[in-house]
Amino acid sequence: MPEKILYTAESVSSGDGRNGHVTSSDRRLDLDLAMPPEMGGSGEGTNPEQLFSAGYAACFHSALRLVARRAKANVDGSEVTARVGIGPDGPAFGLAVTLVVKLPGVDPEQAKQLTEAAHEVCPYSRATRGNITVDLTVA
Numbered sequence: 001m002p003e004k005i006l007y008t009a010e011s012v013s014s015g016d017g018r019n020g021h022v023t024s025s026d027r028r029l030d031l032d033l034a035m036p037p038e039m040g041g042s043g044e045g046t047n048p049e050q051l052f053s054a055g056y057a058a059c060f061h062s063a064l065r066l067v068a069r070r071a072k073a074n075v076d077g078s079e080v081t082a083r084v085g086i087g088p089d090g091p092a093f094g095l096a097v098t099l100v101v102k103l104p105g106v107d108p109e110q111a112k113q114l115t116e117a118a119h120e121v122c123p124y125s126r127a128t129r130g131n132i133t134v135d136l137t138v139a
Contacts, residue, residue: 018047039086049084049095056124057082060099063122068114074105075114097134111138 010025015033019041023030033048035041061080068075081100086093099119103111115136119125128134 019045022051049086052095053082053084053097056084056097056099059124060101060118060122063125064101064103064114064118067117067121068103068106071110071114071117073103073110073114075103077104078102095132097128097132098137099134100137100139102139108138 011022011029012025013020013022013033015021018033018035020033021031022033032045034043034045036047036049037043041047057080060082061078064078064080065075068078079102081102083098083100085096085098087096088094099115101111101115101118103114106114115138119134119136125134
């Protein structure tokens with residue numbers, strides 16, 4: 001638990017869960033949800049895995065830029081892609097994440113070190129550690 005909460009995001013899910021609607025308290029997020037076709041849905045809305053992948057990609061990218069600044073590495077043109085998969089895990093469903101990091105101005109060994117360092121400080125990585133598989137790939 002953080003020593004001090006600086007910000008709290010709040011969203012409400014209504015309707016039919018994965019086929020319902022989500023709205024953030026400030027209304028900046030206001031989306032219809034739909035299960036993807038691969039899971040028997042229409043795919044006519046976003047889904048929790050897309051939302052999680054967007055949040056994880058942005059959070060990890062911020063952590064990557066932070067550790068790169070500390071290492072005085074040039075991360076111009078950097079990108080992070082988060083792929084969030086969902087599938088059966090025993091009697092329930094589980095998630096798996098792949099983070100693909102692009103650091104065009106950094107040599108491959110340093111890019112790997114920065115990616116691993118970002119994985120140690122990123123709040124999403126810390127929250128998921130030991131709970132889901134997160135594969136790191138440096139492109």
